[in-house]
Amino acid sequence: MKTPIPKAVVNRLPLYLRRLEYLAAGGTETISSRELAESLGRKDAQVRKDFACFGNFGRPGVGYPVAELITKLRGILGTDHLWRVALVGFGNLGRALVAYKGFQKRAFKIQAVFDADPAKVGRRAGDLVVQSAAEMVPEIRRLGIPMAILAVPAEVAQAAADRCVEAGVVGILNFAPVTLDLPGHVAVNHVDLTLCMEQLSFLASTLSRRAAGP
Amino acid sequence: MKTPIPKAVVNRLPLYLRRLEYLAAGGTETISSRELAESLGRKDAQVRKDFACFGNFGRPGVGYPVAELITKLRGILGTDHLWRVALVGFGNLGRALVAYKGFQKRAFKIQAVFDADPAKVGRRAGDLVVQSAAEMVPEIRRLGIPMAILAVPAEVAQAAADRCVEAGVVGILNFAPVTLDLPGHVAVNHVDLTLCMEQLSFLASTLSRRAAGP
DNA sequence: CGATGTGAATCGTTTCACAGCC
DNA sequence: GGCTGTGAAACGATTCACATCG
Numbered sequence: 267m268k269t270p271i272p273k274a275v276v277n278r279l280p281l282y283l284r285r286l287e288y289l290a291a292g293g294t295e296t297i298s299s300r301e302l303a304e305s306l307g308r309k310d311a312q313v314r315k316d317f318a319c320f321g322n323f324g325r326p327g328v329g330y331p332v333a334e335l336i337t338k339l340r341g342i343l344g345t346d347h348l349w350r351v352a353l354v355g356f357g358n359l360g361r362a363l364v365a366y367k368g369f370q371k372r373a374f375k376i377q378a379v380f381d382a383d384p385a386k387v388g389r390r391a392g393d394l395v396v397q398s399a400a401e402m403v404p405e406i407r408r409l410g411i412p413m414a415i416l417a418v419p420a421e422v423a424q425a426a427a428d429r430c431v432e433a434g435v436v437g438i439l440n441f442a443p444v445t446l447d448l449p450g451h452v453a454v455n456h457v458d459l460t461l462c463m464e465q466l467s468f469l470a471s472t473l474s475r476r477a478a479g480p
Numbered sequence: 481m482k483t484p485i486p487k488a489v490v491n492r493l494p495l496y497l498r499r500l501e502y503l504a505a506g507g508t509e510t511i512s513s514r515e516l517a518e519s520l521g522r523k524d525a526q527v528r529k530d531f532a533c534f535g536n537f538g539r540p541g542v543g544y545p546v547a548e549l550i551t552k553l554r555g556i557l558g559t560d561h562l563w564r565v566a567l568v569g570f571g572n573l574g575r576a577l578v579a580y581k582g583f584q585k586r587a588f589k590i591q592a593v594f595d596a597d598p599a600k601v602g603r604r605a606g607d608l609v610v611q612s613a614a615e616m617v618p619e620i621r622r623l624g625i626p627m628a629i630l631a632v633p634a635e636v637a638q639a640a641a642d643r644c645v646e647a648g649v650v651g652i653l654n655f656a657p658v659t660l661d662l663p664g665h666v667a668v669n670h671v672d673l674t675l676c677m678e679q680l681s682f683l684a685s686t687l688s689r690r691a692a693g694p
Numbered sequence: 695c696g697a698t699g700t701g702a703a704t705c706g707t708t709t710c711a712c713a714g715c716c
Numbered sequence: 717g718g719c720t721g722t723g724a725a726a727c728g729a730t731t732c733a734c735a736t737c738g
Binding site: 486487488489523525526529539540541542 | 706707708709710711714715716
Binding site: 307443451459470 | 491494556558563576577579583586626627650664668671678680682686
């Protein structure tokens with residue numbers, strides 16, 4: 267825990283957490299690095315090195331205590347408390363995200379929904395009501411919402427992101443296919459479905475080519 | 481083009497492609513590595529090294545020809561032809577994906593939709609009709625569909641993936657929060673929304689902590 | 695023993711720096 | 717001058733191998 271946790275490790279922590287929570291639900295109390303690694307398609311040494319980034323609470327001959335690890339990981343990831351989230355954009359994707367059980371069951375709760383289309387404003391979104399994009403900045407600020415999910419068209423994504431930052435948001439999950447330009451004190455994560463499909467297209471093409479012959 | 485393209489490079493190619501297509505639409509004919517890099521928040525040397533993986537068609541003093549690069553990138557990524565895709569799971573996310581314009585406008589077309597829930601079978605999904613999961617294997621095989629998108633609950637994801645493979649699919653985009661165990665000749669890409677939020681949570685926590693003090 | 699924690703070796707990626715070309 | 721292509725250096729991540737501990 268002395269040195270900052272490497273980026274590559276951070277990306278794996280949620281993966282470990284998910285698996286550990288599954289194991290805990292099944293009653294597992296300790297797990298070895300090898301077992302955990304194999305269930306995630308990784309090497310045991312990597313798991314040990316990763317966990318060594320924050321304290322040594324594995325026990326030789328036994329393994330790691332599942333419950334302790336979960337607590338520790340949640341603390342590190344910041345999911346030991348609820349994050350309230352604003353959803354910007356109530357198109358197809360936005361609607362799906364509001365209804366998505368995965369967020370509800372975890373540490374994230376969508377607490378406000380905005381859209382620029384007057385036809386969408388006022389519509390019900392789960393137990394929320396879609397608000398006008400014009401009210402976005404004051405409303406996010408009033409509620410003190412720290413995170414936003416952008417599910418808007420590419421053309422308006424940068425502008426929407428700027429307004430989120432203006433409203434005091436510190437983290438943005440962006441679904442629009444553009445690279446956002448934001449101040450360094452705001453965290454951004456990017457999910458581009460088309461990009462994922464293109465990467466998959468490459469992999470599939472390569473594997474097929476290899477299978478077919480040189 | 482001699483050596484296989486490094487994984488890290490492949491992950492950036494769709495990013496380049498997207499930006500280049502945007503530039504081409506705006507009438508740009510050549511672009512320098514520096515300009516391209518900066519618009520994507522990267523270093524110029526990286527762009528040059530990346531492009532050097534496949535032929536040298538940048539011109540010193542001028543830059544890279546946008547149109548040629550686009551053609552080349554599409555060829556490498558395998559998006560120079562249409563990929564027909566099967567969607568498995570017609571829940572909230574599935575519905576959003578069917579309607580998603582991003583796929584339609586690119587090289588991906590959803591051509592069959594399956595769900596295990598009898599209540600959903602027969603419902604319209606765009607210009608398609610949801611089919612029973614029982615028909616999945618023969619139907620995917622009959623149509624010769626090479627790719628599948630899994631938007632099913634975690635509990636059934638592995639089973640659904642197995643059936644996709646059985647049906648001859650070579651690429652799977654998995655939205656379920658589980659690590660799939662699949663044969664090596666099948667490409668997998670994983671999108672886990674909760675995981676993305678957790679990574680964001682970590683980044684936001686870290687940045688806030690840094691802003692607050694030591 | 696079995697399993698951790700960790701230096702050391704390995705591997706891959708990014709960045710630098712500059713020769714060569716337009 | 718501006719810009720590419722590329723060795724070489726710097727950096728980071730992964731894997732190995734083994735001393736060490738319960």
